[in-house]
């Protein structure tokens with residue numbers, strides 16, 4: 640038996656005002672995208688913004704459904720919209736934010752596990768790390784280098800990849 644320790648580094652900024660301009664712009668887009676959420680059940684409006692390596696920006700928001708599990712998170716709406724539009728352009732960065740009708744969201748909003756797995760797929764597809772920018776509607780901002788960083792022991796079965 641051998642004990643293995645896994646840890647990761649990420650950056651914390653006191654507010655979005657401290658971010659590099661490109662990150663701040665993407666986060667502004669994610670925050671704006673919260674207004675497009677369809678969230679009548681949770682009243683928790685999540686916005687995501689994706690920047691592709693070709694410079695194109697896409698946004699998404701959570702889309703809930705009366706049949707609750709049929710809903711989709713903001714991150715997957717944004718990333719799938721972007722990757723469907725430009726399947727050959729790597730995903731460069733992803734910003735996520737949220738606001739609630741019930742309480743202030745002042746802590747960074749990390750993606751759920753299913754979104755982590757979904758986004759790692761594109762890091763594997765293109766062989767690059769995606770810059771992840773996490774924020775609430777206000778307050779501190781986290782920047783993480785790579786979605787795989789947030790998903791240690793990612794499900795990764797090379798045998799399932801298409802043969803080349």
Ligand code: THU
Pocket residue numbers: 678681683685700701702703710711712713714749750751754
């Ligand atoms: N949600 C997201 O959009 N992204 C996440 O990473 C976590 C949760 C949405 C799903 C649901 O519409 C609402 O937030 C409350 O869970």
